[in-house]
Amino acid sequence: MTTKAYAALLRGVNVSGHKKVPMAELRALLTELGHGDVGTYLQSGNAVFTSAVDDERELAARLEQAVEERFGFGVDVLVRDHAYLRAVADTCPFPAASLEGRQLHVTYFSEPVTSSHLASLDATRYLPEEFRLGDRALYLYLPDGIGRSKLAEALAKIPPADGVVATSRNWNTVVKLVELTRARPA
Incomplete structure (x- = not known):
């Protein structure tokens, strides 16, 4: 089996x-x-x-x-x-290797989310904080961490797309889950 x-x-x-x-x-x-x-x-x-x-x-x-x-x-x-x-970690649009784990987060979505869903957000208003949309994932670069992030707060106020579940993890957890699932016999 x-x-x-x-x-x-x-x-x-x-x-x-x-x-x-x-x-x-x-x-x-x-x-x-x-x-x-x-x-x-x-x-x-x-x-x-x-x-x-x-x-x-x-x-x-x-x-x-x-x-x-x-x-x-x-x-x-x-x-x-x-x-x-592994693909989510490998395609990170931010320089993960040079950042602290608390500065980078991934929000995983149950379904694909289009950029039009996030279009109401003026991303330039939150610089240097940034986000990039991936495959059922949203990458967040938050230089001061998520606790003080105005961008994360604004994103949390956008209603989810119909039926879409979202949950976030910091980069340390993203990397650890890749490692732990790789270590499991398949």
């Missing part, structure tokens, strides 16, 4: 004491769902695993349902395979 390595990105868990999902319980849940080589990274809802299922949407839907049944609240989940995570 052929398996693939994946990362599951849970949106908005363990933030300020809300939607608590202990990582040990998330690992157990993924194992109960039949996945192998399960691991987690940090407390912010990053899990890695292998699966014979070759459908990211199906994997995400199953995990969303299992989280709701186990913890009693809904959580949006994005699942991405190693090849996609």
Whole structure:
């Protein structure tokens, strides 16, 4: 049986004491769902695993349902395979190697988002902060980090495109998820 390595990105868990999902319980849940080589990274809802299922949407839907049944609240989940995570890291339009991890972020989208969706934002107003749209991803260069970012604040106020789920990770996490999914037997 052929398996693939994946990362599951849970949106908005363990933030300020809300939607608590202990990582040990998330690992157990993924194992109960039949996945192998399960691991987690940090407390912010990053899990890695292998699966014979070759459908990211199906994997995400199953995990969303299992989280709701186990913890009693809904959580949006994005699942991405190693090849996609690697491509996102490799095609970063900013000089990632010369930046601190807190200065660069990726917002992953469940569906493609077009530049017209972000057209209402006057990007020049936020310089030196910048963003670039990628394949189901938005790259953010935030020299002072996300906590003080006016650009990130403005982007958060733009309503999501219909049915699109978004979740962000800093560059350190982006790189670590590539590494962790590569290390999983496939």
